[in-house]
Amino acid sequence: MSLTTCNVHFSPQSDKVIYLSSPLLKQLKLAGKKSIHLKLGNEVITTELRSLKRSGNHLYLSAGVRQLIKVPKSGNVYVLNSGENEVQIGPLVGILSDSGLRSESNPFGGRTNFIKQIIRMGEHKAYLFGFTPSDINWQLETVNGYFLSPQGGWYRKVVPLPDVVYNRLPNRKAEFSTSISSLREKFVRRKIPFFNWSFFNKSDVYKLLDNDPEALHHLPESVSNPTSEKMKEMLEKHQFLYFKPTAGSLGVGIYRLTYHPKRGYFVRYRKGRENVLLRFPNFTGLMRMLQARHGNTLNQYVVQQGIRLVEIDSCPLDFRFHMHKNGKNEWVPAGIGAKKAGRGSVTTHVKNGGQLMTPEQALSRTFGGQADAVLDKAKSVAIKLSEAIERNYPHRLGELGLDLGIDKDGEVWMFEANAKPGRSIYKHPALRSEGRASVSFILEHCMYLSRFQGGNG
């Protein structure tokens, strides 16, 4: 397989013919051929092939060819010899998203800018476009994609189904619907790599790692849908628990429970803009309160051993490790944010008073001279955890947001793994370059999955 870049030109002829400059013909081992198969995304056509005396890698597509195979634009992309007498240009990469608040200039609502960032970075490497589920025509196997003009505006173009899909559908509920499940299945049936598969539930991730001793070592003891007896038993065992909705995010609905044999049971949680602290002399009172607040939805909760995190100014500190798969299919920590909890807050979320720091800033204040060693250890644990999640998960993953804590002994713990991690850590001025690196890993991994990358056979 030979992979190279080329400059794609549009020529006005209406017949079905493709011209390749002689150096390109040679590189793709096509010298002497009269016709070839040309592939873009999941579409293949057969066209006449002619050579052109010109230096450099150039490819001219006649209007007749373009009409059939729907090449979205001229300019630089990759080209590879993808099979017997077959040339593939691309990759054609689709970014799947949606929003309840769509407009012409913001077709993906709050995610529009992020999608623009990815497309811009891949400008001369690939054909990148955004799309929503309703832009797919499964009968014709085409997508009415959103492409970005050099001026930064959107234009629509119908293209074949892409070589790879980066899934950023925003809505947890919709993602578990039958229509989105069948959308995913349709891509898989056509062997179109689709990542990430969907949002995670906390209990699913904990269960995934149940038989993976290496990962389990970094997971606080966790029980899904615990009985009252189990809760009581765990409170007596650990004295400190977190009680969390399995499908929750942003700290919503989380309780921090502690048990003092002499003083009773304490509960902390967030109510509106306030942190609440309650004391119950006995366990029944505690459970009655939780039941009164949540009723039957308590069966959607997980209980987890509480970890005594390192602190700054008496406020717990934890970390978001934004993990990406790179162009060699390896996990790398692309960006790491440290978060110091707001005073009295149960979680470290910025919206609940938390403060974002670089890991170096945070760890030098907690581990002094040992900070570098602690960070290196946390990075290698984050890689191991990502590998373990991937190993035990039946679908494709290319990105993970791990919420990790470090205890006073320097041990690393995972609280949850997010399959659609937010990007708020990159708002920190010192993490901007990591933000760009994260986008470039997405791109690299798309190149890898679509086989438009050297070194993957």
Ligand SMILES: Nc1ncnc2c1ncn2[C@@H]1O[C@H](COP(=O)(O)OP(=O)(O)O)[C@@H](O)[C@H]1O
């Ligand atoms: N077992 C635990 N021990 C100590 N702190 C925890 C534990 N679980 C969660 N936390 C704290 O609460 C925060 C939110 O928990 P997380 O599981 O990430 O839920 P969410 O989906 O709401 O982000 C974590 O970032 C951490 O600061």
Ligand SMILES: [Mg+2]
């Ligand atoms: Mg979290």
